[in-house]
Amino acid sequence: MRVAALLRERARRWARRRQGPDRGAVALHRRRVYILPSQLGIAYASMLLAMLLGSLNYGSSLGLALTFLLTGLGLVAMHHCHRNLTGLELAAQDAEPVFAGQVALFPVTLENRSAGARYELTLEHDGRPTSPVDVHARGQARLELAQPTQRRGVLRLEHYSLSSTFPLGLFRAWAWLNVDQRGIVFPRPARPSLLPPPTRRDTGGVQKQAQGDEDFAGLRGFRPGDSPRHVAWKAFAREHELLVKQYDGTAVEIHWFAWQRLPAVGTEERLAQLCRWILDAHARGQAFGLELPAARVEPAVGRRHRQQCLTLLALFESTQAVT
Amino acid sequence: MPSRATGESFASLVWTLTALALATAPHVPHLPAWAVLLALAAGAWRLLAERRRWKFPARVIRFPLALAVFVMVLVSYRTINGVEAGSALLTVMMAMKLLETRTARDQRVLLFIACFMIMAGFLYGQSLWMLPYTAFTIWITTAGLLQAARAANPLAARRALSLSGRLLVQALPVMLVLFLLFPRVPGPFWMLPAEDNTAASGLSDEMTPGSIADLTLSDEVAFRVKFDAAIPPPSRRYWRGPVLHEYATGTWRVAPALGTGAATVTGLGTPYRYRVTLEPHGRRWLFALEMPQAWEPGAARQTFDYQLVSPEPVRRLFAYDVSSTVEYRTGQHLDSRLEAYELRLPPGENPRTRALARRLRASSANTLDYARRVLDHFRSEGFAYTLEPALLAADPLDQFLFETREGFCGHYASAFTFMMRTAGIPARVVTGYLGGELNPLGDYYIVRQSDAHAWSEIWLAGRGWVRIDPTAAVAPGRLQDSAARALRGTAARGVLSNNALFRGLRQIGDALDNEWKQWVVGYDNRAQNDLLQRIGITEPDWRKLTLALAVLLAAFVAGLSVYLAREFRPRDRDPVGQLYARFCHKLARRDLARGPAEGPVDFSRRVARARPELADPAGRITRLYVRLRYESAGTPRDVQALRRLIAAFDAGRHR
Numbered sequence: 001m002r003v004a005a006l007l008r009e010r011a012r013r014w015a016r017r018r019q020g021p022d023r024g025a026v027a028l029h030r031r032r033v034y035i036l037p038s039q040l041g042i043a044y045a046s047m048l049l050a051m052l053l054g055s056l057n058y059g060s061s062l063g064l065a066l067t068f069l070l071t072g073l074g075l076v077a078m079h080h081c082h083r084n085l086t087g088l089e090l091a092a093q094d095a096e097p098v099f100a101g102q103v104a105l106f107p108v109t110l111e112n113r114s115a116g117a118r119y120e121l122t123l124e125h126d127g128r129p130t131s132p133v134d135v136h137a138r139g140q141a142r143l144e145l146a147q148p149t150q151r152r153g154v155l156r157l158e159h160y161s162l163s164s165t166f167p168l169g170l171f172r173a174w175a176w177l178n179v180d181q182r183g184i185v186f187p188r189p190a191r192p193s194l195l196p197p198p199t200r201r202d203t204g205g206v207q208k209q210a211q212g213d214e215d216f217a218g219l220r221g222f223r224p225g226d227s228p229r230h231v232a233w234k235a236f237a238r239e240h241e242l243l244v245k246q247y248d249g250t251a252v253e254i255h256w257f258a259w260q261r262l263p264a265v266g267t268e269e270r271l272a273q274l275c276r277w278i279l280d281a282h283a284r285g286q287a288f289g290l291e292l293p294a295a296r297v298e299p300a301v302g303r304r305h306r307q308q309c310l311t312l313l314a315l316f317e318s319t320q321a322v323t
Numbered sequence: 324m325p326s327r328a329t330g331e332s333f334a335s336l337v338w339t340l341t342a343l344a345l346a347t348a349p350h351v352p353h354l355p356a357w358a359v360l361l362a363l364a365a366g367a368w369r370l371l372a373e374r375r376r377w378k379f380p381a382r383v384i385r386f387p388l389a390l391a392v393f394v395m396v397l398v399s400y401r402t403i404n405g406v407e408a409g410s411a412l413l414t415v416m417m418a419m420k421l422l423e424t425r426t427a428r429d430q431r432v433l434l435f436i437a438c439f440m441i442m443a444g445f446l447y448g449q450s451l452w453m454l455p456y457t458a459f460t461i462w463i464t465t466a467g468l469l470q471a472a473r474a475a476n477p478l479a480a481r482r483a484l485s486l487s488g489r490l491l492v493q494a495l496p497v498m499l500v501l502f503l504l505f506p507r508v509p510g511p512f513w514m515l516p517a518e519d520n521t522a523a524s525g526l527s528d529e530m531t532p533g534s535i536a537d538l539t540l541s542d543e544v545a546f547r548v549k550f551d552a553a554i555p556p557p558s559r560r561y562w563r564g565p566v567l568h569e570y571a572t573g574t575w576r577v578a579p580a581l582g583t584g585a586a587t588v589t590g591l592g593t594p595y596r597y598r599v600t601l602e603p604h605g606r607r608w609l610f611a612l613e614m615p616q617a618w619e620p621g622a623a624r625q626t627f628d629y630q631l632v633s634p635e636p637v638r639r640l641f642a643y644d645v646s647s648t649v650e651y652r653t654g655q656h657l658d659s660r661l662e663a664y665e666l667r668l669p670p671g672e673n674p675r676t677r678a679l680a681r682r683l684r685a686s687s688a689n690t691l692d693y694a695r696r697v698l699d700h701f702r703s704e705g706f707a708y709t710l711e712p713a714l715l716a717a718d719p720l721d722q723f724l725f726e727t728r729e730g731f732c733g734h735y736a737s738a739f740t741f742m743m744r745t746a747g748i749p750a751r752v753v754t755g756y757l758g759g760e761l762n763p764l765g766d767y768y769i770v771r772q773s774d775a776h777a778w779s780e781i782w783l784a785g786r787g788w789v790r791i792d793p794t795a796a797v798a799p800g801r802l803q804d805s806a807a808r809a810l811r812g813t814a815a816r817g818v819l820s821n822n823a824l825f826r827g828l829r830q831i832g833d834a835l836d837n838e839w840k841q842w843v844v845g846y847d848n849r850a851q852n853d854l855l856q857r858i859g860i861t862e863p864d865w866r867k868l869t870l871a872l873a874v875l876l877a878a879f880v881a882g883l884s885v886y887l888a889r890e891f892r893p894r895d896r897d898p899v900g901q902l903y904a905r906f907c908h909k910l911a912r913r914d915l916a917r918g919p920a921e922g923p924v925d926f927s928r929r930v931a932r933a934r935p936e937l938a939d940p941a942g943r944i945t946r947l948y949v950r951l952r953y954e955s956a957g958t959p960r961d962v963q964a965l966r967r968l969i970a971a972f973d974a975g976r977h978r
Contacts, residue, residue, distance in 0.1 A: 062445040072497030
């Protein structure tokens, strides 16, 4: 129903102008909660009309009494429906970062400070409602809005609605929320196919790469991709076989992932590759550093470091937010 | 839409099906057996399907099935217009809907059907004693509506019942207001079904001597009477019903309209004014004290034989006001055609009765004397008044007068009228009721079927039609008491009806029933006008009513809002915090929102930087707040001071 969707969007924008943006915790004021009959409510009204006509026709006094009781029930239900939402408090947090293609979860905490319980509350964004939850008197409930992601960047959740059809499903009360929640979306990592670039070992001090008395641990066969610097040329001169020097010792492998060293493919492919390397290095417990055109991160290990690097990748040259 | 039951909605289904069962139960006696079985089967199937996750039947099965049951209803009732056909149709519709109930919305639609079922049940009867059951059904239905949307997470039963109970109780004032003030547009708007299920009961349009005796066995209420002021003595409480003019083989029958002129009756003495509330009996007769002088113009008209009839058969409780006098004189002119009719007797029947009649007439001076002699004959020749007389065969009156000499009021009235006609006096049998039991709780009289009576009416030149009750000659106690009392010691009547406790209980029950009927069941257009006039709305029309309704409903809505707000407002446990929150809210409205982690002092400094003119008041408020909140050095006076400061705080115009 395109017309309905259009009207709803216009109404939402009008409400946004009227209410202003929301910051931090939001308390649902009476005037922010809107209410309309649902489809079932309209069917209910038709049923009441039919019962009214039938009772008047047959002169059934008790039939009229029943009709009026159900009318009163509808009226009372409307008030309860509206009251179910009014006074509720929401606190919205930013989403945990996810990778492109995964689903970002935006947590919303509902807090009910009043003495009455609140029932069947749903958050809805883009036509996707969450499962209804109840919030006990003086209790809390946590809902998560799921947003599928496709591209990297900053995912912004600008508006969604909280609604409920409690108690009898005859009315739908809702409130629009304009909390600017964000979530970082990391680029999708590439397939694990390319080998990581040559490693450097750090045995404690700052060492230049080519020299130093590291423990020589023997030779191994040359594998495509080894750096020419590690080739044992003297052995080659002797044996006519390409061999690579290996070193031993208590060393931490350090990787440097640099933008410039990647082959000249598109931006997204490069970012995907860097992402894959970061994940692999982190999984193996190896330190890594990141070098991008506009930023440089010294090698380190740990979750925060990984997060920081991935965030840099996510925000690389992105001026627009991703919705 | 799922094509298979998910198994999640079992609990809410149980609620829905319970509500449906409760709503349908009152219809079961009136439904054909196959419809009831169909409904039970559908309900059982749906529950099993939910338990075992069966697939729902496809359209190719459901549509022909629905068509088939529709046709079966048509065949059973030959129509779909009518109370019984309608509820059968509703029942099978419900059964068909059960086969495809998948979502919460479907369950709620089923519960709407239950509401219709409850309403249809009222068309069978609106007795007070069904009220608790109906209220319970409505309660369960509302709880079902609550549970329908909570498939995966149903409310506990107690909570569901308490919540729905509260909703219904809060809806009661609306119901009351609408019930009293909603304009009662008199129906019907469309044709009422031709065949109604109100079986004709009570007095019929013909009488054999035994038929009145049958009625005496029934305790059912025929009608109730409330007198305005004066109450006629018991011996005068003759309630005139159908008048029977034709006699053949022991049966008296109603005749076609024989007179065209308006019946003239002159009342003598003080009139008695009363209101009759007549139970539906399927015929057009209205009962009134002999003789009615005035009555509600539209409600009744008087026939040529002084009976009151209604334009429509009485199928609903019907109340009407009449004014009667017990002394009267009818018109003096007897139309010759009518006279001939009232003298007609089938030839050859009851020869001994005729002989007796002629003998007595010959020895009488005039008509009145003759009548007295016949009554004396009944009195002195050992006639008995009994409920179970011997059966009479051919020439029943001969047998009665000369052999059995025992009978009920019908025998005596029949014999007397026959003998009058034989002697050339126009006479007819009048049936109706005699008496009435006072119910002191409601100050009204109950006339039951057991008070049915038959008497005679003869034409005396110079006096017009005069009532003669031959039963008075045989059982004079009958005039003062009900037939049951008069028969004490003879036929076997239930011991119960003479038991004082039982009578007392029955009177309480009947008084309640009477109030129920007057105020609820019988509350129609006229009753509404009466009530409004008593309140002071002299000329009720729909505009004034609508205004009154709107005002009252608005008042109710306001009251409910206030009540709910009290319940949902957070407890006032932290007045200081709330005051400070109000202060922050005032600033937030001017784009100076306090951050979620910003301390009050920092906030106050930020405000001072952004809006120097507010620095002073904001600072004072903050200092007081900090003292109250963090230093525990505040007094209640300080809280008041804080309240005043914050109330006076004005964040000023937005730049």
